Amino acid sequence: MSMYSIIISNLKYLIPLFTTFIFTIITITPIMPIGYESLAPLLGVISMAFWIIHRPDIMGWFFVIIIGFFSDVFYGSILGSGILASITIRIVITKLLYKLEPINIYHSILYISTSIIIWLFVSLFIKFLLNIEFFSLYNFFFQALISIIISPVVIFFQLYLLKKISS
């Protein structure tokens, strides 16, 4: 087996990282309709959580750290807070997976919702610790809600990719 064929055959394992990266960038584009653009759904977090739930072997620690780092870079948040949030999400989800039997869509949404809340909580908490500043709880809940509502779209898209990777 040549080096080239090894690379090609393993390339599909980069799909989770690549799609999460793209979704993270889409989060910072004007996807929300006029009047509702003040809070955007956390598409990158949804995508990352999806892959941790379905393929924790592919979405390993290294990939999770990379996603956390680029989230901080793109969102302009405190460097390290995204990494901390993504590591926490991975730990919590893998711990929950221990107690789980086959996953259905409702489980996925539940885990993804948990991930979104963890992400927002960690990010807000670190910012609050470092700056002791105002933050609106309304924004926290509204952003979590928007992300949860939009999550099925990301889930169905990623399910297609998962099917391709697994086949």
Added chain:
Amino acid sequence: MSGISNFKRVQSIIRERTSNNKLITILSFLFAFTLILSTIVYPNINNTIKAKFVDYSSGIINALYSPINTVNRSITNLYNIINVYDLNKKLMAENKEYKLQNNELVILRHKNNEYKKLLNIVNDIEFKFVTAKIISRSNLAYTKSVILMAGKNKNIISGSPVIYDKSLIGYINEVGNTSSRLVSITDSKVKIPALIIDKDLKIIVSGNNDKYLEILNLSNLSLIKDGDKVFTSGDGNKYPENLFVGTVRQKRNGDFIIEPFYDINSLSYVNILNWSLVNRGIDIKTDSIFYD
């Protein structure tokens, strides 16, 4: 759904359970905490790292942003076309009001110039600016910022105020070679020394990651009322004076908030002021603590 990849999924979960992750978990946490600590100790280095990565990714960001933004703007235009009659009616009423105000403004401007001549007042500084395109928007519960397509290549420096139509939009936080990050006035870390001109009332305005701004340290609430215009006072040398910040609005519970004149999400381009000492009219030796 469970049938799609159940075998592989169960396999991977078993692999995950059997592998010893404790060391990797601890190392990952240590890495995250080290980065956070370094942000506190060396904020400039971390901002430079972020700016570098934004520089490298700005092509991809712009490639995704432009088509999505075009679609979004087209939908807005469509909405405006549908509501053209109502909008026209509203604008005509506003225009009538502005015409009246304009007449008053001409007289006031003339009087002001006369007084300036009499008092021999030095003219205000006219700031040079660079116009930059917005290529991303971070609308999150914990941060409000945008990435601009201009950096050191356009002589942008960190801390430069950003305006649009003489209204304050925010300031530059990170500067890369070809891109920079603008922190919006609605971000919670932004504090603006401001003034309600007609009442000569000084206040500190703060963002709270919401659409509106909060008013800090206000001593006398009875003076302030809905509709008051808020401008930058120029105190602290962070922003130039007399930039429009927003309009005071009263909430249902009686609290006052400030509605920014421009929502950063409605803009495609902004003006970055040249904030170097010479361009601010300061050509004497200064202490970097106060002016950088």
